[in-house]
Amino acid sequence: MRQFELNTVIANLRDLRESDLSDYDGVYLGDIYCRIYEANFLEQPGDLKEGLHILRDQGKRAYVTTYAAPRNDFLPGVRRMLEVSAAAGAEAVEVHNLGIVKIAHDEFPELPLHIGGFANVYTAAGVEVLRGFGAVRFTPNYELSLDEINEITAACGAPMELLVHGKMPLGISDYCFLLDYEEKWGVKCPDLCQKELFLKQGDWAMKSVGKGILSGKDVCMLEHMPRLLAEGHRHFRIETVSESPAYRGEVAAVYRAALDRAGAGDGEVDEAWWETVRRHARIGLCNGFYFGRSGMDYAGIRPESIGSLLTISRAES
Amino acid sequence: MVELLAPAGTLAMVEAAVAGGANAIYVGPRGWSRRRDRYELSDEDVRAAVGIAHGGGAKLRVAFNTNMQSHEIAPMLRKMERFVAWGVDGAIMTDVGAIAEVHRQFPQLTIHASIGANILNNEDVLFYRSIGVSQVVADTKLTLKELASRKEQIPVGIEILIHANKCYTYLGKCWMSPYHRLERGTDPFGKDLFKGSPNRGGLDYRVCLESWELYSGEQMWEKSVALKNDAFFLLEDIPHLIDLGVHCLKVQGREYPVPLVERMVRFYRDLIDVYTAFPKESPFEVGPWRARLAAIQAERDTARSDGTRALLAEARQPVGAFRG
Numbered sequence: 001m002r003q004f005e006l007n008t009v010i011a012n013l014r015d016l017r018e019s020d021l022s023d024y025d026g027v028y029l030g031d032i033y034c035r036i037y038e039a040n041f042l043e044q045p046g047d048l049k050e051g052l053h054i055l056r057d058q059g060k061r062a063y064v065t066t067y068a069a070p071r072n073d074f075l076p077g078v079r080r081m082l083e084v085s086a087a088a089g090a091e092a093v094e095v096h097n098l099g100i101v102k103i104a105h106d107e108f109p110e111l112p113l114h115i116g117g118f119a120n121v122y123t124a125a126g127v128e129v130l131r132g133f134g135a136v137r138f139t140p141n142y143e144l145s146l147d148e149i150n151e152i153t154a155a156c157g158a159p160m161e162l163l164v165h166g167k168m169p170l171g172i173s174d175y176c177f178l179l180d181y182e183e184k185w186g187v188k189c190p191d192l193c194q195k196e197l198f199l200k201q202g203d204w205a206m207k208s209v210g211k212g213i214l215s216g217k218d219v220c221m222l223e224h225m226p227r228l229l230a231e232g233h234r235h236f237r238i239e240t241v242s243e244s245p246a247y248r249g250e251v252a253a254v255y256r257a258a259l260d261r262a263g264a265g266d267g268e269v270d271e272a273w274w275e276t277v278r279r280h281a282r283i284g285l286c287n288g289f290y291f292g293r294s295g296m297d298y299a300g301i302r303p304e305s306i307g308s309l310l311t312i313s314r315a316e317s
Numbered sequence: 318m319v320e321l322l323a324p325a326g327t328l329a330m331v332e333a334a335v336a337g338g339a340n341a342i343y344v345g346p347r348g349w350s351r352r353r354d355r356y357e358l359s360d361e362d363v364r365a366a367v368g369i370a371h372g373g374g375a376k377l378r379v380a381f382n383t384n385m386q387s388h389e390i391a392p393m394l395r396k397m398e399r400f401v402a403w404g405v406d407g408a409i410m411t412d413v414g415a416i417a418e419v420h421r422q423f424p425q426l427t428i429h430a431s432i433g434a435n436i437l438n439n440e441d442v443l444f445y446r447s448i449g450v451s452q453v454v455a456d457t458k459l460t461l462k463e464l465a466s467r468k469e470q471i472p473v474g475i476e477i478l479i480h481a482n483k484c485y486t487y488l489g490k491c492w493m494s495p496y497h498r499l500e501r502g503t504d505p506f507g508k509d510l511f512k513g514s515p516n517r518g519g520l521d522y523r524v525c526l527e528s529w530e531l532y533s534g535e536q537m538w539e540k541s542v543a544l545k546n547d548a549f550f551l552l553e554d555i556p557h558l559i560d561l562g563v564h565c566l567k568v569q570g571r572e573y574p575v576p577l578v579e580r581m582v583r584f585y586r587d588l589i590d591v592y593t594a595f596p597k598e599s600p601f602e603v604g605p606w607r608a609r610l611a612a613i614q615a616e617r618d619t620a621r622s623d624g625t626r627a628l629l630a631e632a633r634q635p636v637g638a639f640r641g
Contacts, residue, residue, distance in 0.1 A: 069487050072438045072463055098413070099440030102447070118490050120435075120516075122384040125414025129448060141384065143492050143514060151387045170493045171486035174458050177544065185538060199529040199542060202633075204497055208531070213486065213544075215496060294513070294636060295496035 004234050004259050007161075008248060009065060009241040012039040013047045016054060020249035023256035024238075026061030028094050031241060032068040032116070033172055033212035035077070038190035042067065043077065045084045052088040065094040068118040068172045068212075075103070082108045092136070095119065105133040112136045114161065117169060122148075124155035137161055137235060142168050145292040150231055159235060162228065164221040165251055165277070166239030167207050167214035168288050168295065176210035194242075198283065204296075205283045209242045215295060217286040220277055223300050224290070225258050226267035247280045319559050319566055321589060322378075322476065323582045326356030326571030331366045333579035335373030338586030342370050343378040343409060345571070346396060348508035350380035350409075351433055353520035356571040360396065364403045376406035381419075382431035383518035384412050386509065394422055401426060410434075411489065411516075413448060420449025427451055429476065433516060435489035442471050452476055452564060457483045457549075461557060468561055476565040477558055479551040480581055480617075485525050485544035494522045500636045513632070522632035523625050548621050552610055555585075556592050556601050573620055580613050 006024050010016045011031035021027060029051045031037040041048045041064070048064065055062035064085045067074055078100055085093055086108050093111050095101050096118035104111055114137040115121055115130055121140050130138070139161045140149050149160055178192045187195065193210035205216025219239075221228065228236070238255060240248040254273040261268065277285065284298075291299045323339035325331040334342045344350075344366050347357040358366060363379060370377035379400050381393055397408065397419060407427035410416045411434050420428060430436055430445045430453040442453055452474030455464060468475060484491065495514040502510045511517035525546050531539040551558075558566065566589070568581050588606055595601050 069435070069490060070438055071459075072466060075438060075440065097437065097441065098444040099438045099442075102440050102444040120384055120412070120489065122386065123390060123412055123414040124387040125390050125418055126412055127414070129413045129417050133444075141492075141516075143384075143495060143511075143516065148386055155387055168496075170496050171491035173486045175485070175545070177485075177542065181539065195533050197538075198532045199544075200532055201527045201529050204524070204527070206493065206496075206529075213491075213493060289492075289495065289499070292499075292501055294499040295492065 003263055004229070004236065005061070006236050006238065006252060006255055006259065007061070007063070008238045008252065010041075010051075010248075011037055011241055012041060013044075013051055014039065015245065016051050018245040020245065021055075021058060021060060021252075023249070023252035024060060026063055026091075027055050028063040028065040029055075030065040030081075032065055032096060032118070034176065034193070034210055035067070035074070036190055038194065042081050045080060048081065048084050049088045052085070052090055056089065061091045062089070063092050063094060063114065064090045065116065066096065066100050068096040068116070068169075069174065070097050070100060071174075075099070079103060079107065082111065086111050094139075095135075101130065101133045101135070109134060115139060117142050117163070118172065121152075124152045124158075127152060127156050127158045131158070139163070139237070142295070143289050146227075146231065146290045147292070153232065160233055161235040161237055162221075162233055163219055163239055163288065164225070164228070164236045165255060166218055166237075167216075167242060168219045168239065169212065170206060170215055170295075171213040173211045173213075178208065178210050196282065207242065212242075214242065215286065215288070216283040217296055218277065218281040218284075219288040220281070220285040220298075221287065221290065222254065222258055222273060222277060223267075223269050224287075225255070226262040229259075229262050243280075250276050251280055318593065319589060320564060321582065321585055322565050322567040324569055324571040324578060325366065326352065327575065328358070328362055328365055328369065330571070330575045330578055331369045333575050334582050335369060335375050337579045337582030339375055339582050341376040341378060341406070341565070342366070343380050345380040345382075346400075348504050348506075348510060348518060349383055349385075349393065349396070350518060351382050351431070351515050352518075352571050353512070354504065354510070360399065363400060363405070367404050371404065377404075378407040378409055378429065379405050380409040380431065381415065382409050382411045382433050384433070384516045385415060389509070390415055390418055392508075394418060397423065397426075407452075409454075413445075416445070416450060417448045424449075429474075430454060431489075432456065432478065432481075433489040435487050437487070439467055439470055442467060442473050446471070446473055454478065454567065456487065457481055458487065461554065461561070464558075464563065465561055468563070474564040476567050477551075477563050478569055479555065479566045479585060480549070481567075481569040482546055482548050484546050489516060492516065493524050494632070495519075497524050498522055498632045498634070498636060520628065522628045524629070524632060526625050527629060548617060550581075550610055550614055550617075552588075552603050552606060555588055556603070559589065559592060570617075572624065573617065577613070577616050577620065581617075584609060584613060
């Protein structure tokens with residue numbers, strides 16, 4: 001078993017089959033935003049069972065995620081999915097909603113819980129409350145800086161899972177505005193949200209996946225991996241639920257190599273790694289909130305990696 | 318009897334809310350609630366607000382509904398201790414750790430789960446009840462059917478926002494604003510401030526209301542896409558909500574002018590009083606109330622549009638001083 005876990009998220013069986021997962025240690029199955037996302041694992045018990053088997057056959061840690069904003073009418077399906085997860089041997093379930101935390105704790109106590117980024121973990125005291133409900137790993141709210149995350153781990157020793165690359169979730173809605181344009185664009189749901197759609201205004205950009213809003217820029221912590229390891233972090237997420245299998249595989253290869261090198265005490269970043277992450281980032285790179293700045297900012301020794309609508313369009317012209 | 322809960326961003330607004338007929342008023346201690354600091358009160362003003370509210374027969378709640386940092390729990394508890402000693406009637410909170418700590422230390426204090434807790438389903442309610450919450454603010458996207466199910470199944474106080482914003486995203490699950498601009502600072506009392514992050518007690522730049530262009534690759538598909546974020550007043554639903562037995566009807570708006578807030582509160586006071594005194598066997602017509610509300614709404618819309626323009630302009634300003 002590797003020293004550091006690199007994981008990602010995959011929404012359906014097709015994407016799972018098309019993805020090269022060799023550089024990942026674990027995979028979460030499911031799309032947290034929308035019940036009618038194409039063949040969402042969370043609505044297809046048979047697919048979920050098969051997906052978990054595929055992951056285990058590949059020697060991966062097989063996880064299942066859950067909806068970020070479930071209303072009452074989601075809950076019967078959530079219970080069914082938790083039942084399948086427990087029966088099919090999922091190693092853990094990621095939970096973003098505290099109602100689902102309670103259901104999982106009360107009805108499926110054998111399932112370890114990973115707390116997701118939408119669950120709003122901001123404090124060590126919050127971690128302690130959630131531990132009482134069976135939580136064993138925590139994705140802190142994306143708004144927290146590394147200093148604030150380390151304050152939590154120092155206080156309670158909880159293992160954190162950090163988004164180190166990819167588009168950071170910025171919000172979730174009950175309403176998919178893309179549906180308003182189905183007829184006009186001639187693209188129907190569920191194909192609509194699988195287009196690469198960006199909301200732009202000036203140098204601002206966000207990616208839309210229908211009910212979900214993501215950062216336009218890709219969070220990139222490539223050059224900061226040595227710091228994350230030195231601070232004791234061991235679980236890292238590449239957020240690829242809205243990305244292509246090529247993105248999923250190639251970016252993971254970069255981070256696997258970076259982790260191996262950083263783990264051996266060498267923090268150097270290969271030029272080819274930068275080329276890969278820049279090629280896949282349509283809008284540019286940022287650090288999210290890890291350094292206490294606006295989420296779209298980039299801090300580091302590679303300021304040219306920041307990118308912006310302006311610099312990208314210049315480069316393309 | 319349903320409770321009418323009013324906002325107060327200043328002591329003058331506390332007085333206006335009492336005069337308007339509010340049964341309860343909520344205020345935010347400076348740096349600790351989901352509004353920018355100019356709409357929050359100093360500790361001494363919180364104490365004065367308790368006196369004004371109680372003097373007018375109303376309750377006073379304090380909103381500690383930021384998602385605070387780990388090291389802020391201890392100072393929050395010290396502040397809460399003072400407020401409890403001064404007679405506050407309840408605390409509005411979001412962070413589950415902070416809620417659990419407050420419940421442990423002040424078991425008699427009524428804790429209200431804030432709109433920022435984004436309580437969406439009945440199991441959510443049971444979770445929050447298990448850590449000490451006795452009243453929950455319903456998300457603005459919930460339907461009457463969902464509220465009725467909650468009321469039937471769970472012994473918990475339900476609060477409904479009757480004047481508020483309905484954001485595109487679920488409230489408490491959105492950080493679009495600080496993604497675009499976050500300015501961290503510290504107030505004179507050492508409280509960390511997060512200008513741009515409503516979840517952390519700063520202002521919300523309302524970037525969702527920008528006129529967004531939608532691109533697929535390099536191709537512009539739409540020149541202007543609106544991520545709906547509408548301010549609303551409930552009118553037709555008020556009789557249904559009262560009949561359903563909700564505990565509290567809450568008016569938001571600490572950022573609005575005092576006379577406007579007083580008119581909002583007085584409008585709902587009159588509506589609630591007339592409806593509850595109305596014979597149940599007769600149909601209640603909300604039509605006559607519409608014109609009065611329309612005048613209030615027009616004034617609110619103007620104030621909100623001005624506010625949104627200013628916020629979006631501010632969001633484009635470079636951040637002065639970063640703190641790592």
